Amino acid sequence: LSDVGPTMAEPFHLNTPLLESATMSRRVGTTVYLKMENSQPSGSFxxxxxxxxxxxxxxxxxxxxxxxxxxxxxxxxxxxxxxxxxxxxxxxxxxxxxxxxxxxxxxxxxxxxxxxxxxxxxxxxxxxxxxxxxPPFDHPLLWQGHASLISEVASSLGPAVKPGGVVLSVGGGGLLCGVVQGLKVVGWTDVPVVAVETVGADCFNAAVKAGRIVTLDDITSEAKCLGAKTVCQKAFEYSQGDSEVTIISELVTDQQALQAVETFLDEERVLVEMACGAALAAVYSGLIGRLQDQGRLPNSLAPLLVIVCGGSSIDMNQLKYLKEKLQT
Incomplete structure (x- = not known):
């Protein structure tokens, strides 16, 4: 490989693998595809x-x-x-x-x-x-860049396959905005997005419930990379119907996110941070099944796309620390 960096016309990111998870598919009763953003050069999307x-x-x-x-x-x-x-x-x-x-x-x-x-x-x-x-999450150019993730998925799956839902973690809302824009680009506006946060880092969910932008008093979750106290305006607007995409805002606990990190490590042999574990917990904690029972996702669910957003703030020592702190 050359040491010469990308030119302005070349992207800095990789086209990451789209993997099928047999164990997660068995849990939710439909094919689960994992978009492995943890394999990006910087460790995340x-x-x-x-x-x-x-x-x-x-x-x-x-x-x-x-x-x-x-x-x-x-x-x-x-x-x-x-x-x-x-x-x-x-x-x-x-x-x-x-x-x-x-x-x-x-x-x-x-x-x-x-x-x-x-x-x-x-x-x-x-x-x-x-x-x-x-800016880390609040800028139109960031969202344009993140939208490439969905274009890659569409290219990998081909025209015959469309997801029944996209599951992702939300911090400040940049990934959510990019995914919504990507769904528009590829013509998947009827694909709902399940946007997951941890309790204590839930500025998006708080805004959705209040019907207005909310600034949290503090970040009490251990998923620190989800820790913006205020979600970006565009993500909130999308949640209020300013897009054709249905967004389902849900919460998991720190313990559920950490358990998801451990299960993912055991089953998929990949270590990700708790911020990413929030999205994974939608599968592992049974959240997807509950949304189906509530009629918010169809019982006969087309393949589920889970964005494995990755993360830099984890290693085995940090995992041990989190386990001791959260007593899982």
Missing amino acids: KIRGIGHLCGQVSPNRIVCSSGGNAGMAAAYVAKKMDLAATIVVPSSTPPLVIHRLLDQGAVVKTVGKVWDDADAEALRLAAKENLTYV
């Missing part, structure tokens, strides 16, 4: 949107606020473009994420308790030092 944005705006020096995954994507892209990158993270960020960011050559600043605090500092730095601010 974030590289799609951030790579697309950086390729469009021709940045100079980059600053990005992140709980981990957006920062890893920004640091990776900056390294490929031979640019300096400053990543601002909250104090809740695991040390292993900081080490990985430093390995990518980024400057890391730790500011505040939650992502919102880090984001305020990133915006301040961008203005003060004339840096290019790279």
